[in-house]
Amino acid sequence: MMKKVAKRETTYTMIYQKHIFFLKKIQLKKKKKDSPTVERSKLDERRQSLQLLLKSRSSKADLTKKGILEKKNMIPKLAETLQRRLSVRQNRVILQERSILKLTEESMTTITDSENVAQLDEPNENDIATKRHHEHAPSHIFLNGFVNKAALNQIARGYSTIHNRRLAGFDDDSTPVDNNDVNQQSMVFNNS
Known part of the structure; x- marks a missing residue:
């Protein structure tokens, strides 16, 4: 009797597993049929939104014609930055002349590329919000x-x-x- 019960349980489990497998197979087929159309519709939506975005964006030439975008004159800001860097170097020379900062023939001052090139986006010293205390180590x-x-x-x-x-x-x-x-x-x- 025990053998018959065990056989029934195995047959029921096998039938159950086959049924689940069949259901999963049907679901996969439905997904495969539906997925290309869903993906196509999503792609179409993305294309339309990109086309609207590109149409709504004006080019630089259009903006300059309308007067919205003006050509920026960077010369005053560049001159200000260069003047600030020059004053720092002059302060170093004054300190050397007063023997506060000694510089012998043995030590040579090297100027790095970052020190030599004025950066346009450097914060203004007069602007309190962006003022930070930062001192570089003297290059000598x-x-x-x-x-x-x-x-x-x-x-x-x-x-x-x-x-x-x-x-x-x-x-x-x-x-x-x-x-x-x-x-x-x-x-x-x-x-x-």
Whole structure:
């Protein structure tokens, strides 16, 4: 009796699986028949919307004739940008003359391409909304990927004097503070 029940269950499951397979097959056939027409209608809608968009857009020539689009004169903005960059370089020269910013023959100022070319979309310094504080590292400090020896010594002197003054306040025995021998040559070598 057990064998008969098991046989019936397997036959029912097989019939059920065949029925589901048949239903899926019919659904796929319907989708295949419907899908090209649906896709065509969607493509037609897209084409029509693109054609309307292209017809509604005016060309540059039409806009300039109507006076909507005017030719922009970029010369004032370019002149302003160049003047700003020139003033930055003049400030560097003034600092060098006053010996605040030392520049020896050994270190050469290199001007990058981005520094040389004025960008038209650069924010105006007078515009408060777009004003940001950003300082580039002076180009004379770095040379060919290595730190310049003179600039490094200058930085080391400034650091050691500030550091030694701070340490002198904590010195209870009034012994002289080691100044790390500031006159010693830098350990960074130039590759030239």
